[in-house]
Amino acid sequence: MTSNRKKILLSGVKPTGRPHIGNYFGAMKQFVDMQEDYDTLIMVADLHALTTVHDPSALRADILDLVFDYLAIGLDPSKVTLFRQSDVPAHTELAWIFNCLTTMPYLMRAHAYKDAAAKNKEINVGTFDYPMLMAADILLYDTDIVPVGQDQKQHVEYARDTAEKFNRIFGETFRRPEEYLMSEVETITGIDGRKMSKSYNNTIPLFAGEDDIRQAVMKIVTDSKETTEPKDPNTDAVFALHKLFSTDDLADIRKRYEQGGLGYKESKEILIENMNKYLAPLREKRADITNDATTAIQILKNGAEVAGDRARLKMMTVKERVGLTL
Ligand code: ADP
Ligand code: TRP
Numbered sequence: 001m002t003s004n005r006k007k008i009l010l011s012g013v014k015p016t017g018r019p020h021i022g023n024y025f026g027a028m029k030q031f032v033d034m035q036e037d038y039d040t041l042i043m044v045a046d047l048h049a050l051t052t053v054h055d056p057s058a059l060r061a062d063i064l065d066l067v068f069d070y071l072a073i074g075l076d077p078s079k080v081t082l083f084r085q086s087d088v089p090a091h092t093e094l095a096w097i098f099n100c101l102t103t104m105p106y107l108m109r110a111h112a113y114k115d116a117a118a119k120n121k122e123i124n125v126g127t128f129d130y131p132m133l134m135a136a137d138i139l140l141y142d143t144d145i146v147p148v149g150q151d152q153k154q155h156v157e158y159a160r161d162t163a164e165k166f167n168r169i170f171g172e173t174f175r176r177p178e179e180y181l182m183s184e185v186e187t188i189t190g191i192d193g194r195k196m197s198k199s200y201n202n203t204i205p206l207f208a209g210e211d212d213i214r215q216a217v218m219k220i221v222t223d224s225k226e227t228t229e230p231k232d233p234n235t236d237a238v239f240a241l242h243k244l245f246s247t248d249d250l251a252d253i254r255k256r257y258e259q260g261g262l263g264y265k266e267s268k269e270i271l272i273e274n275m276n277k278y279l280a281p282l283r284e285k286r287a288d289i290t291n292d293a294t295t296a297i298q299i300l301k302n303g304a305e306v307a308g309d310r311a312r313l314k315m316m317t318v319k320e321r322v323g324l325t326l
Contacts, residue, residue, distance in 0.1 A: 026149030
């Protein structure tokens with residue numbers, strides 16, 4: 001049977017500090033670009049943030065800031081269901097049901113857990129169980145598509161596996177979601193050449209001012225090739241950022257890399273100029289938003305009502321399937 005229902009898109013970001021251009025190009029920009037074409041739900045993933053943030057005033061501030069960030073990049077709360085994960089209790093309720101189906105060895109294979117375990121002896125249960133809460137986020141809304149960065153791809157696979165396992169045991173209940181990754185550059189590189197991440201301190205903040213952009217770009221680590229020498233655009237961290245910000249001149253820059261004649265200093269100057277052109281409107285929009293908590297709280301309240309109704313309906317089916325209704 002074909003239907004012309006709009007496909008459902010769900011994604012979210014954790015409120016854990018200022019967003020950087022990796023978050024933007026890897027995930028957030030897709031939310032904006034896709035909001036018209038999908039039935040879109042965007043979350044402030046505050047329960048996931050609790051796995052690492054144990055500072056109530058920082059968390060409160062970051063939740064409101066993330067709402068303003070979403071508005072600044074162009075999410076339209078009249079079109080999108082913009083809500084906060086902890087406002088819809090069905091997320092944790094469904095996560096518990098998934099906990100009772102999933103196995104420890106399966107969760108122990110998750111990259112994020114393995115990385116955390118390698119670094120941290122006292123890993124909390126929330127971090128271990130992160131994929132099941134995320135599966136609940138996604139599956140509760142019959143989500144078709146989940147735009148995320150490369151590092152979240154496995155979590156969407158876990159959600160799909162969890163849907164399949166539940167459906168096998170209790171009958172067809174959950175739709176299998178697909179991840180959606182930005183195609184050109186799947187992982188954005190930070191100023192040290194590693195993946196850009198808050199945890200590596202190598203980020204360029206999305207709303208950075210001109211001086212901060214200049215400072216960050218000037219710090220990007222390159223090799224020591226002279227201006228005249230040919231350079232490899234595929235391994236250079238400056239060029240990786242040109243791919244995002246210098247789309248008009250990209251072919252020319254690539255040629256000058258390959259033939260030699262473009263020094264890293266000049267390449268960085270071009271990048272700074274192009275980044276400013278691209279980011280200034282976002283920065284101005286963010287600054288124009290009166291950081292008015294009442295507005296953010298009202299947006300979240302409206303979103304929670306819409307998401308909450310959908311989630312409650314789904315939970316009625318889930319409870320019926322597993323035998324929790326009498
Ligand atoms: P961080 O690693 O800085 O803490 P998060 O884990 O909060 O970032 O990621 C939020 C979203 O941004 C996720 O969808 C993630 O995949 C995406 N993302 C984060 N860093 C990058 C990056 N360097 N390149 C592409 N996408 C990224
Ligand atoms: N784990 C995601 C991140 O770190 C945030 C997130 C939580 C999410 N629940 C989600 C993303 C559901 C997509 C769908 O960025």
